[in-house]
């Protein structure tokens with residue numbers, strides 16, 4: 001399984017993400033923060049399914065642009081998978097003709113821009129070569145983590161979240177788990193903000209990863225760029241093998 005955290009900067013490609021998008025096997029996106037900025041355009045055309053973890057802007061910001069970009073350039077439309085609350089936000093707050101044309105209604109009348117598909121907790125979505133299982137996390141809006149599984153490997157994307165429970169139970173029974181990609185948005189100095197906004201800081205992060213086997217690779221993700229150096233310093237102080245900070249643009253193979 002091939003996983004890439006997309007960059008979200010213009011000019012020099014930075015290792016930090018302002019907006020969140022992850023591409024799996026070139027054809028599936030988890031979130032669409034910067035997906036619609038991806039170049040060359042052929043890479044966007046390849047994306048067939050998009051799974052949205054939740055409705056926050058850093059995860060959906062470029063979705064309208066992406067859909068606009070690939071319309072007419074491909075024979076079919078992309079499918080957008082999300083929980084009902086996130087889909088409701090897209091219908092009411094994004095594709096409402098004010099923020100962006102109503103692609104949902106247009107898709108019912110003309111050649112479709114997108115297909116909305118509702119995901120349910122712990123109900124796997126089987127795609128060509130990959131199964132995606134959503135598991136609810138603990139954030140300030142309904143949010144799903146995702147367990148990605150192919151014939152050989154499983155990888156979990158656990159963001160955005162504060163301290164959570166259910167996904168660790170599900171992962172304990174997940175075969176071939178190769179890595180966990182986990183939210184670490186704030187430094188310990190801003191634990192109050194992590195608490196209020198449903199995120200993790202290194203002190204909370206370390207409690208969460210205790211639920212995993214000691215040797216399990218963990219990739220810290222969703223580090224806020226303005227706190228990056230502080231979070232990095234605190235994560236490096238955690239004594240654990242196989243803990244790293246996700247690097248944008250690098251291709252991870254699991």
Ligand SMILES: [Zn+2]
Pocket residue numbers: 054056139160
């Ligand atoms: Zn969020």
Ligand SMILES: [Zn+2]
Pocket residue numbers: 020056058059160222
């Ligand atoms: Zn976020």
